[in-house]
Amino acid sequence: MHRFTRPVLVATLAVAAALALAACGGGSSSSSDKGVADGSDSRIPAGAPLIDQDKLQFNPSQLTVKVGETVYFKNSETALHTVDIDGKNVSGNMKKNDVFTWVFQQPGSYKITCDYHPQMKATVTVTGS
């Protein structure tokens, strides 16, 4: 029995390594989870900062951008949302697939909320150029 211990362990490690690689490859999670557009929406350049409104959340909930950079917000679901910056509704109602953009002109930390869903909260940190 003992003579099989080592090969079994090696096989287990190989499976674990394969699973880890598969996890790194992603596939199931949207790239907007990371706050960067993947280019799948022609209105949003690949690599642009993007906050998705989905599942009644802002995704991601933390984003760091530079002064003057265009930040994209996209409503990906049927629920109506807004983009409020420090309590001010700047987007109006956003329907499914609506895209809203905003350029932050001053460095700082900005609270992003939605008029309709108090649980929707995000923070955009704007750094100097």
Ligand SMILES: [Cu+2]
């Ligand atoms: Cu909302």
